[in-house]
Amino acid sequence: MSDLLERLRGRGWRMTSQRRVVAEVLDGEHVHLTADEVHARAAERLPEISRATVYNILGELGRLGEVVEVSVHGRAKRYDPNAHHPHQHLVCSGCGTVRDVHPTGDPVAALADLPAEDRFGFTVAEAEVTYWGLCPECAPGGPAPGAPNPPR
């Protein structure tokens, strides 16, 4: 399961304790963490790690294509370590939680159907599909008694 470290090593990524810890945090969790959450979890194991370093590492992993940055409106970005399996995101408008869902069709294929002139001359690299809704906790009448979850 932990092939992230392997892949990074294989790419000749210079390894440091902070890079290892961040990679482990991403790899061990199946959720979509914000930079701050990654920092908090990393700091449990390596207390002196700085927020800036976590941002640097996450940015680099993004550039390497090892994590996907998920922008949730005005909220903090979330980092998705599941970059090697194509999938889509289901985002809760209430609390910002992100879950993976798996494609029922290929969205990029849908774009291929578009007449060239309707693409405004763009070279299209990828399609991002996000479903918006409410998770069970935030749904009115959901598991929580009464009001929606506080957005976090």
Add this chain to the structure above:
Amino acid sequence: MSDLLERLRGRGWRMTSQRRVVAEVLDGEHVHLTADEVHARAAERLPEISRATVYNILGELGRLGEVVEVSVHGRAKRYDPNAHHPHQHLVCSGCGTVRDVHPTGDPVAALADLPAEDRFGFTVAEAEVTYWGLCPECAPGGPAPGAPNPPR
């Protein structure tokens, strides 16, 4: 074409000069402006309008469902006045330009195919589809001589 003002009036929206100007700016342009660009264009006609007011008005129009906020990664949000015709976005990774494209299929329908348990109990309200690529100006070997456009 300018039915935005009409609709807002019809909803009993309290009209002020700044609200009118912002609505006119959005309505007259077919592009996707950032808050700052809206402010700049609004200030041409109404020099004393403040940035905060523009933000307030845009936020309110969003809540009213009259404009759609388009989050472009780490960039400033863009505001899409074309909220009443379902469409998707084509975003240039180079310069952030946004263009509308029109659905080849119904993305929400694709979600309906998903088994309930794969939706994690979410109530799904809408699907957002974004295509990422490079516009002609930013494409290598494109119209511009040499390098990609400066991201703006």
Add this chain to the structure above:
DNA sequence: CTTTTTGCAAACTGTTTGCATTGTG
């Protein structure tokens, strides 16, 4: 005349950057 909306400036969040220090290869 009451209630909303504005403008200003200051607060705020999330993120990036400059630079001396540290640590890896």
Add this chain to the structure above:
DNA sequence: CACAATGCAAACAGTTTGCAAAAAG
């Protein structure tokens, strides 16, 4: 040992907010 990565603090962008003054209905 050279050079890249870190930590810190400060800068930064975009956006939101508190409050007194102005304007709408």
